[in-house]
Amino acid sequence: MAESWATLGVDLHLEPVGAGGLRRGLTDALRDAVRSGRLAPGTRLPSSRSLAGDLGIARNTVAEAYADLVAEGWLTARQGSGTRVADRVVAPPAAVAPSRRRPGEPVHSLVPGTPDLASFPRAEWLRAARRALAAAPFDALGYGDPRGRPELRAALAGYLARARGVRTRPDSIVITAGFSHALRILGALLRARGARSVAVESYGLDVHWELLRGAGLATPALPYDGLGTDPGPLDAEGAVLLTPAHQFPMGTPLHPDRRAAVVDWARRTGGLVLEDDYDGEFRYDRQPVGALQGLDPDRVVYLGTASKSLAPGLRLGWMALPPSLLEEAVAAKGHIDTCGVLDQLTLAEFLTSGAYDRHVRSARLRYRRRRDALAAAVAERSPEVRVTGIAAGLHALLRLPPGTEQSVVQAATWQGLALHGLTFLRHPQATTDPLDALVVGYGTPSDSAWAGALEALTRVLP
């Protein structure tokens, strides 16, 4: 029975003029004492009068602190038995498993998939954010249309028609947290429609196939040859996932006959074409091939993203959907917008003000120069290696002499250079003959790191 504070032997460290005042300080100190086990479960606390006297503070302050802690469940107050520490052992949180970090970060990275983040137009973006936020009605900050902000959908409908030949309207566009989120939505939608499988390309990103499999869909691979992915074997699949403008990672456009054949399959069977237009803005030798979606907006879902043109960290992507799929897509998205409205409004302003086009033009010039430098360096230093694919995008495929891929990737790792061998991006069930190649993301480094990364690459090439 502790009837005065001294008998408890607990040091309270009260800060008489703390942020929340004496009551707050006392509450925090007592809570800490219970948490840490310094006040054991069942311990009876001194009466508020007695503790107030010991501490030289008002009795009410102590009574209120006790009441707070009773309300939080740390103490119990029972008629006749006073105030006690609650009869429950509080375990400290278990230690966090050590995170699986690589022992050393690579010095250079030519891993594809990320643009030059150092060239993200921070000042222009902030200017657009200021204008967008100043113009936004206050209810734009509430729970909004699950498809995303109307300003952004309108700006995208215009931009995609102009730049990519997409035939859509603002009502049919759904904003997503990047491409992966769009693919999750589509996977759920297809599964809900009864689809069992989505055909994919022989080369691509395992994380995308994984997302579809997570939705309960099989992901059989279509063959790949000189004309691109062959839609010939398509049958009763619910959909096919393609990169028509610039196959990732092979770097070739889908042959016109095959564009037509894919759309014909979709019309014949009721299947869907999922068009991943991840880097459609970046073509260096000529005007980009327009989106496949333009051939049949009722059978093709167009998927775009700000991750290559601006930055993945924005987590902004978009789908132009066949109007008949809209309700199902919104249901699969979960009837609530998942993307922050401020970035959506800012991107809308960025698009309509022309800042987006200016940024893409300057990025195109930057990446084109890098691609040219890469091709020149490879031609000069490694005549056995061929840079293949069209002059487009943020990556190039470097064909290596047969049997050398694994040793080149290993040598790169030793040199502190991160990159992907083509094997890493090959579908496990692909029937196409394996090729030895590197997938070089020349868009990844900053301008200042680019020369060093290219030099490191040329050192490891055969």
Place this chain on the structure above:
Amino acid sequence: MAESWATLGVDLHLEPVGAGGLRRGLTDALRDAVRSGRLAPGTRLPSSRSLAGDLGIARNTVAEAYADLVAEGWLTARQGSGTRVADRVVAPPAAVAPSRRRPGEPVHSLVPGTPDLASFPRAEWLRAARRALAAAPFDALGYGDPRGRPELRAALAGYLARARGVRTRPDSIVITAGFSHALRILGALLRARGARSVAVESYGLDVHWELLRGAGLATPALPYDGLGTDPGPLDAEGAVLLTPAHQFPMGTPLHPDRRAAVVDWARRTGGLVLEDDYDGEFRYDRQPVGALQGLDPDRVVYLGTASKSLAPGLRLGWMALPPSLLEEAVAAKGHIDTCGVLDQLTLAEFLTSGAYDRHVRSARLRYRRRRDALAAAVAERSPEVRVTGIAAGLHALLRLPPGTEQSVVQAATWQGLALHGLTFLRHPQATTDPLDALVVGYGTPSDSAWAGALEALTRVLP
């Protein structure tokens, strides 16, 4: 066989100095002609030489435009048969189903769940965004930690400990696109662990129960009485979803004995407590009751959100997870961050700079005044109606005379006042005796709309 442009009868509207030059203009005009059906499938186009002559432009320009359109699939080029419009009918996109809009928006809204959006601190937010973006390393803009930005997780760990008594560390926090996203993640996680059901409260939001059911979980309701939700019937459920600090919508805190009983159940059975702390910052009569999570961080998932303290449009929420659940939560989230980094970095700066506390303090004052005004107006004008629940949050429960709820809600609709009757927030299987009440979201209007909304409310009260 069309051998000159004139025979096609198609008006090209070429803009000789358009944005993309002559080739772009010709490509666009031809594409439009094919799309619209003005150039029928199978139509043979004039030779590039002939069309160039007709239009007075270089032959190469025409040849390149044809090549572009062949690559896009609009035209076909075959040895010996010239260039033709592709043999496929292009259907215009189907009309969008008319959106289900209400015929007239209400004049006033007292629907709970949204803070006063007009008082979102736009200028301070932009200032924080500028500071945050200036300080961010460029790789912050890449694909990041699926848990969210470390700056924000660190700022939240400190804030939640200080303001809500949450015991966590940055490593155990996962950023989500608001509470719904967190609940989706937890639903998937629980289902993957084999859970069949998650107990919920007798009163709450149907959309939340719906999310859990969407994950394949049953949502049985716990009874509710004067001490709050009764955890007595809890048995083999995988988890229980609660609003301990301020029951939504009843407005009472969970009794200390029941806080303890819930944690005891979780320890005994291995179940989880999902603590929805949606408005824990807003208590007006005393220091808020600390988070239940502090009683056992290994069994309670703490869920917070910026939707009530700042704005739902930010789509930012957070979970403080038991460390043992972290990997499963990241897997259920999809191994990729889904929230824009710019808003995450800005909120971190907002928290650490003290701007968040300043904003919450001023919002607390605003809402407290409104609650006081509501209570005074009800006491004066409708003595039969009682304002119940603690002085906290952004909503109040108005108990109505038995049998009057439906007619009051109907009268409100006629007056252009949107609000929720308690019936709307009652679990279909709730066994608690039904009560007649209104759930009044006094936080929803702007300052300028508040007086009118309150006046409209008093007009419809019995």
